[in-house]
Amino acid sequence: MGHHQHAPSRRTLLGAAGLAGAGLLTPTGAALADEHRAALPDEHVPTRRQAQALALMSFSRINGVEVYYGTQTSPLRTWRCTPGFYDRLQAWMTTLSNWSGQAGHGAVRSIGSAGFYVNRSGQHGAGTAMDLSMVRWAGGRNSNMFNGDHASGNRTRRRRYFAVEATLRRHFRYVLDGNYNADHRNHFHADVAALPDRRLLHGSRADTVFVQAVCNNFLGSGIAIDGDWGPNTQREVTRLKNRLNVSGDLQSNRSAVNKLLKGIALHGFRDRAI
Ligand SMILES: [Zn+2]
Numbered sequence: 211m212g213h214h215q216h217a218p219s220r221r222t223l224l225g226a227a228g229l230a231g232a233g234l235l236t237p238t239g240a241a242l243a244d245e246h247r248a249a250l251p252d253e254h255v256p257t258r259r260q261a262q263a264l265a266l267m268s269f270s271r272i273n274g275v276e277v278y279y280g281t282q283t284s285p286l287r288t289w290r291c292t293p294g295f296y297d298r299l300q301a302w303m304t305t306l307s308n309w310s311g312q313a314g315h316g317a318v319r320s321i322g323s324a325g326f327y328v329n330r331s332g333q334h335g336a337g338t339a340m341d342l343s344m345v346r347w348a349g350g351r352n353s354n355m356f357n358g359d360h361a362s363g364n365r366t367r368r369r370r371y372f373a374v375e376a377t378l379r380r381h382f383r384y385v386l387d388g389n390y391n392a393d394h395r396n397h398f399h400a401d402v403a404a405l406p407d408r409r410l411l412h413g414s415r416a417d418t419v420f421v422q423a424v425c426n427n428f429l430g431s432g433i434a435i436d437g438d439w440g441p442n443t444q445r446e447v448t449r450l451k452n453r454l455n456v457s458g459d460l461q462s463n464r465s466a467v468n469k470l471l472k473g474i475a476l477h478g479f480r481d482r483a484i
Contacts, residue, residue, distance in 0.1 A: 266290040266327055266337050273303040276320040281344050281356050283320065290327040292337040298402060299340065302381040306345070309377055309472060313479030316348030322356070324397050333384075339401035340382075345374055356396045360388030360423065366481045368427050373478025374398070375420060376471040389419040389435050409467050410460040412439035421447055424474055428484040429453070453484045 270277060270286050279287050291299070307318050322344030325334060333339035343356040351370070353359055359371040371388075375398060378385045382400035410417045415437035425431035425446040433442045451457065451466075454473035458466030477484050 264327070264337050265292065267293050267296055269296060272296075272299045272321070273307070275303055275307075275318050278320055278322045278344075280324060281322050281354070283346075289323065289325075290337060291340075292327075295326075295338045295340075295402065298381055302377060302400075305380050306374070306377040309475045310347065310373070310479045313373075313476050315351055315479055319346045319348045321345050333401035333403050338403070339399065342374075342378070342398040342400065343396060355388070355398055358388055358395050360395075365427065368423075369478040369481050371478075372420070372424050372427060373475040376475040376478065379420070380468060380471050384416060385420070386416050387420060387423075389423055390416050390437075409462065409464060410470075412461060418443065421450070425450055428474065428477055430483070450484060 268288050268290050270288055276286055277289055278284070303318065310318065321342060324341040324343050326340050327337040328334045334341075343354075345353045353367070353370045353374045355371070355374075359367045362368050362371070375385060375387055378398055378400045383402050384400070386394045386399040388395045410421060412418065418437045418439045419435050421439075422431075422433055422435045422437075422443055425433060425443070426435065429446060429449055431442075431446040431449075433446055447460070451460075451470065454470055456466050456470045456473065460467050460470065473484065
């Protein structure tokens with residue numbers, strides 16, 4: 211573990227075809243940053259033949275929730291992914307709607323994305339990844355990855371950001387956020403690569419920066435968000451588990467992880483300390 215979490219350079223990305231199945235983290239990178247500055251490049255629009263080869267399906271909504279590009283609210287776009295990944299997106303949207311709804315948010319009105327299937331290597335090229343840049347709720351609330359809410363000066367926005375991340379982590383294997391590396395300061399990456407279950411692994415930089423940020427924003431832990439699961443992180447994660455009445459090993463017990471994620475999400479959407 212750990213090595214695959216190394217952030218690939220653009221050159222590595224472009225040369226990484228065929229490695230996706232080995233669990234190498236190959237998505238995003240500079241290409242997506244470019245996508246945010248301009249219209250979707252033509253090379254990222256799948257041809258009919260490519261879409262048929264991957265048995266991709268098209269969609270513009272997830273459970274009725276409209277999916278726009280970036281932070282736009284028009285026009286509605288057509289996206290592509292595998293049917294299996296779309297099932298996962300629907301399950302995630304149900305969780306996002308339920309947990310934010312329990313915490314007093316209105317219905318999820320729309321989301322913004324920088325891409326699902328795109329014509330390149332890695333999970334995006336397999337049609338099994340999402341980049342999420344915005345969530346909007348009826349009533350006016352939003353969570354804005356594109357603006358870097360993970361580092362917002364507003365704690366309410368920071369907590370909401372990590373609440374959204376908790377919903378993603380309930381359903382996707384790899385979730386990369388704004389603390390993971392510079393390439394993800396304006397979107398979450400979520401995919402279903404490699405390992406079967408969603409757990410919180412000490413050797414995973416992505417998992418570790420998430421729990422460190424949660425401890426700081428909900429417990430006031432004041433620990434470094436450095437991706438290194440050391441004694442300070444362990445002490446604060448133990449506090450977090452105790453406050454949320456979670457027992458079990460977060461590296462192996464998926465039900466414990468799920469309970470923890472729900473607790474984080476509900477407190478985050480409610481803007482409450484844990
Ligand atoms: Zn991505």
